[in-house]
Structures are given as C-alpha cells and as structure tokens.
Amino acid sequence: MNIGAAAASSGVTAKMIRHYEAIGLLRPAERRANSYRDYGERDIHELRFIWRARRLGFSIPEIGELLALWRDRGRPSREVKRIAEVHISDLQSRVAEMQAMANTLRELVATCHGDDRPDCPILDDLALDRGALS
Amino acid sequence: MNIGAAAASSGVTAKMIRHYEAIGLLRPAERRANSYRDYGERDIHELRFIWRARRLGFSIPEIGELLALWRDRGRPSREVKRIAEVHISDLQSRVAEMQAMANTLRELVATCHGDDRPDCPILDDLALDRGALS
DNA sequence: ATACACCTTCCCATCATGGGAAGGTCAAGC
DNA sequence: GCTTGACCTTCCCATGATGGGAAGGTGTAT
DSSP: OOOOHHHHHHHHOOOHHHHHHHTSOOOEEEEOSSSSSOOOOOHHHHHHHHHHHTTTTOOHHHHHHHHHHHOOTTTOOOOOOHHHHHHHHHHHHHHHHHHHHHHHHHHHHHHHSSSOOOHHHHHHHHHHOTTTTT | OOOOHHHHHSOHHHHHHHHHTTSSSSSSOOOOOTTTTEEOHHHHHHHHHHHHHHHHTHHHHHHHHHHHHOOOTTHHHHHHHHHHHHHHHHHHHHHHHHHHHHHHHHHHHHHOOOOOOOOOOOHHHOOOOOOOOO
16 A cells, blocks of 8 residues: 555545654554555554544644554553543643633723724733733 | 843743844844844833733734734724634634543543553544544 | 656745854953 | 953754655556
C-alpha cells in the first residue's frame, strides 16, 4: 500500500505521515525496491489510532505515550487513564479561559450601540488605563 | 523611555514589541541618538491596548483592525462591534469543539478501571476499526 | 511514446513567542 | 579612567502541526 492509499484510508495526509515518521512517532515504513514507502494493515491501524487521538485533541507527545501503551499488551490501564485525565483537565482550563474571554466580550458588545456613532465601550475598555498589570 | 521600561509598564515583552513593529502592527518607534527605541505615553497606551486585546484572544490581524479604529476618532462603533461579534463566535465554536472532546474523554475515562489490568476502553476506542472517515 | 498520477527529498511558510549570540551603550562604583 | 553589569541593537534559530511547492524519479494506461 502506497503512502497515498494509506493516507486515504487512515485520514492522515501523506504529508503528515512522513512528518510523524520523521519525528519518530511512527517507526520508519518499509520501503519497496523503488524506495516507495509500503504500508500494511497494522500501519493503517496505527495511523487511524493517531488520527482519532488528534481529533480528541491529544498532543503529539501524548499520542506517543498512548501509542507505546497501546503496543504494549500488558500495560496497566492506570497509565492510560492518567494521561486521559491530564488531557481532560488541560481541555477544561482552556475552555474556562476562552469562556471568560467570550463573556467579557459579550458584556462589552451588549453595551455598544453598533451604529454610526464613534463612542464604543469595547475600545474604551481596551484603552482603559488600569495600570501595567491589571 | 527605553524598550525595557515600555515592556515593564505595558505588559508586552521587549521581544514582542520589536516583533509588532517588524510586522507593521506598530509604527516604527522613535530612535534616540544611540539608536535605542524611545517610547512616550501614547506608545505605552497603544501597547497596553494590544496587551489587553491579546488577553481577550484577538488575533494580530484583528488587533490591527481594532487599533486602526481606535486611532480613528470618527469611526462608527458598528465596525468595532462587528469584529468583536465575529471573535465571540470564533471563541464559541472552539469552546464547543473542546467540550465535545472533553465529554468523549470523560465517558471513556469513566469506564476505564485505571488499575493494573491491561484492558482499557480508552485505547479500545482509539483503536476501533470504524472505517476511514468515521 | 507520451501523458498523467504518484512517489521521493528538501526547503520554506505559517503564528506568536522565546532563546541566544555578537556587538554597542550607559551608569555606578572604585 | 577603567571595570562591571545591565541594558540596548540586529540577526538567526526553535517551537508545533500543518501545508505549499520545487526538482526529480517511477508506474501505468493509452
């Protein structure tokens, strides 16, 4: 299976497959006589694994850990659970941060006329002199 | 005021001040005889504006627009409101996406023993053969 | 044989940010 | 005056995940 077919059936682009190989996330693919990379079912399986993990927002290092655990038939599920929990709390803090930003903006937008007049609480707030590290 | 002092009183690092100048977000700073950049109250004000806008998650291009509007005394508040609203909906979709990821993970974590046993629904899910583009 | 689709490697760009080198400048203390 | 240390300058490189694209080799179908 050429890299293009592997890409199509895993969801990971050919570009990214090469990249994952280059950074050591994947072991180097087999090569045919013509130097084309050759992928088998197991590889496709790993690529799909990676693709799904990326969709869940895991970083590449996290996916590296998950892949290692996945390849290790005897791993303790504790490890996997811990990685997932760390990732969940990462996601939670980022969500909280973005929600705080959105809420602040919503308040400002609510008090802005949004017409031809130049006065605008949004800019006023951004311009406010509240000291250096407010 | 040297760049270090400007950084300290605006919250933007010296490194980033130079960067913002290089990409055209800020107009080139005045230079002293010794070629040091020199900042006045107005510049500090703009830097604080930028710093607050970054904290609200505005991108650099968005901040460029906001700065232009801010410098224009007669701008219609409509424009500012529109930019803020676009940004809010950006934030909202990113939040929704991250919450969906976190919820999926929470379900998986809930069914994972997290002990010495190797079976783990989290890995099982990532490994699942659901076809290429499920 | 020719065309076209695919593969290879290599370099560059993104975006916001930081690290660090090499070299110039300034202020304080001796 | 001279040294020291803290500042400034520009320039290059790195991050992380991804894409673009060039230059050149290969495979297949007409």
